[in-house]
Amino acid sequence: MKQRITVEDLEQLTEEQKQRLREWWKPQSGDFMYYLRRGKQVLINYIGDGISDDVIVHVDYIIGEELYTKGDCLPLLNIGQMIELLEEGKMATEIIDIKSPRGLFNTYFVWYGNGDFPKKYEANELCNALWQAVKQILKEE
Numbered sequence: 001m002k003q004r005i006t007v008e009d010l011e012q013l014t015e016e017q018k019q020r021l022r023e024w025w026k027p028q029s030g031d032f033m034y035y036l037r038r039g040k041q042v043l044i045n046y047i048g049d050g051i052s053d054d055v056i057v058h059v060d061y062i063i064g065e066e067l068y069t070k071g072d073c074l075p076l077l078n079i080g081q082m083i084e085l086l087e088e089g090k091m092a093t094e095i096i097d098i099k100s101p102r103g104l105f106n107t108y109f110v111w112y113g114n115g116d117f118p119k120k121y122e123a124n125e126l127c128n129a130l131w132q133a134v135k136q137i138l139k140e141e
Contacts, residue, residue, distance in 0.1 A: 002127040004078040007034050007041065009131055017138040018074060024085060025075045032076040035068055041076065042068065082130040086112055089137055094118075097126070112136075 013021065027033070031044045075081070086093045094111040108129040111118040121132035 002125045004032060004076045005082075005127065005131050006076070010034060010074050010076070012135065013138065017135065020138045021074060022070060024088075025070070027070065027073075027075070031081075032078075033068070033073040034076055035073050037072050042066075042073075077131075077134070079127055079130060082127075082134050085134055085137065086110075086130070093133075095126070095129075 010018070027044055029044055033042050033044060034040075035042050077085070083093070083095075089112075094109075096109045096111075098107045098109070106124060108123055108126045110121040110129040110133050112121070112133045113119050119133070119136065121129045121136075123129040123132065
């Protein structure tokens with residue numbers, strides 16, 4: 001099962017959506033991020049103490065401590081982070097997993113919105129269905 005979005009998923013966003021995602025993201029130890037300047041994925045070891053809220057720290061045991069600014073990075077969101085982002089939107093979220101009778105396939109449905117006509121997002125991976133909903137939220141805000 002896919003646990004987090006990929007760099008290719010991030011490339012689907014407009015610059016405005018990327019900025020909204022950065023504004024929402026509060027980096028935590030254990031998060032994965034994509035460093036835009038070097039085009040590499042990084043695991044966050046910890047957030048810098050007393051330097052700035054905008055500085056993310058990664059320790060590479062060969063190179064040493066590396067500092068990144070939040071403005072040069074995008075989070076590679078995991079399933080939990082996407083659900084959290086959807087829930088902060090103060091709209092109803094429903095996730096349904098449908099399995100075929102013989103287990104040949106799964107389909108995940110994510111309904112998101114208020115009123116009688118919530119939007120439906122569908123994919124064979126929960127992560128992909130959630131990402132579709134998150135992209136829409138980032139577009140609308």
